[in-house]
Amino acid sequence: MANSSRKATVRNKEVCTYARPSKKAIIVKHYDKGVQLTVYPIIKGWYELRPVDVDGIMNTEFIEESEIKFN
């Protein structure tokens, strides 16, 4: 169910998100422990965040499953 969103909380300090589901990819953002995110399943071990820019264009952002816990 790739379209079913889930609420999650960042587990650790300074967690990176990436522009592709890979730790070799361009880093998009850093999140602090406790930040609440809405995530969507994408591939094994990774979730996507589906960020939308102010002009409505969507970027790509992925976070490792191990870096979040579900509420």
Add this chain to the structure above:
Amino acid sequence: MKITVAIPIYNAERHLNVTLDSLINQTMDSNDYEVICVNDVSTDNSVKVVETYMEKQNNIKLINRTENSGGPMLPRNDAINEAKGEYILFLDNDDFIGEETLERFYKSAKEYNSDVIFGKYIGVNGRVVPQSMFKYGNLPNAEILDHNLVFSLAPHKMFKVDLIREHNIRFHKEAVVGEDQLFVMQCFVKAKVITVLSDYEYYYVVKRGDENLSLKYFPAKNFFYSFNNIMKTIEESDLSSLYKTKLSAAFLNRFLHASRLRGHIFSNLLTTEQKIDWLNETKKFIDNHVSDELINLLPSRFHYFVLIARENDLQKLLMVHKRMESVSPNQITRVENGWIYARFKNTKKYLAYDEEHTVNHVNKSDVFVDNIVLDETHCEISGQFYQSLLINMNVNNELVLVHRKSGIEKRVVDNLVSNSGQFKFKFNYQEFVIDENSVGPWDVFIEGTIGGYRKRRRLGQARRTDLVKRVNMDHKGILPRLTNSTKEEVNTEKEISFDHVLSFGKKYIVKAYFTKGHDNLSFDIKLNK
């Protein structure tokens, strides 16, 4: 050079870095592949982004077109002409690939001598991507019809460059819609080996939110360019005549299902004049490519559209389409060769017709189990099976037991009640427990047939909720409500098993249960050793 990756680029500075980043992180040695970026006169900083990556890795090339071509077709052709790779992979400037994609594609392509190879697509940001061809596992030599490849005609695939050049296959500038479908279908038809891989996340198709192509208006003639040529490609191919017919029908089904044609004609997006233009072109397309034999291979929901479009009668088409939503059993005239026909009649001064159309697609069904009685040798099942358009027809209901592993079907034909819409079947377990090949699960269906038309429904989920109470009341051994079917999770107190069912001198265990999830009735057969 093993692979050329071709990227048509137009005003992609915002996301192109992600695309190129996925290419410089490939597990394949960078000497084994090249990346050809074809800039279609971008007005933003796309070229700068490419140049930044060219400094990082020396296998990236940039072609600057001098005149904007208006789409990705001609840039892709430029890349084909320049390609040094044995294979060429088309990647869009919004998308990216998995880091092992090139290595895995090439390894499999060499192993299977593939002419076309593609792998599992992942839709990003909620983008919908085709999935049905990936459910079979890896397919070294996939079959266009058997594996549903007509539903994957996007160009995000890897093609043998020799195949493209030998047959002079190119993207057509005139093909403003479906240009990729024409190219891919031409390659599919010519390919000896098409490989489909589902063991890795190969290609990420990204939704950016600005995919507004579907809102643009194209003159109908432009719209049909690709689809006319796809049908022509199939018709003029060396394929056998039977295969051509099947492939044409499969493509036509996809075209009518997924293209904007019907939406344009039935919605309010177009003016009447535009709709007339579209119907004119549709008529030409049908006259040129859609025979009666082909229509018969399409689902009924497309029949009236094709038949009335062939008459080029917009008013009638719109009226029949509207009335299709409210067909009643009173309109049904006959059921023949698998088609349910309904009469559509209109006698107004400006629009008069009286004709039959097929309506299988609006026939709904409902099924309910009133009772299930089991003993040591027999099972008896009774209930109701209703088909919305066939209440006045003499539908013959049969119980069908299907062996899940082999697909073998055992039919129980004697319906013990003659009332329309009701059924009661009684069968001996020996009718389907025959030998050791019978072991495993058997699923229970009801099937109504009339004039070659069949409607099959699974039995069990919709059933009386007081079956358990009735067991207690009359002690007849009525099947209790069971909750699941897997061996590990079966609550043995709630299932019914008969341990001494004899067939040809051997003893079998017959267990009746409701399946986990769908909660339907099945039998599980085991040899009783």
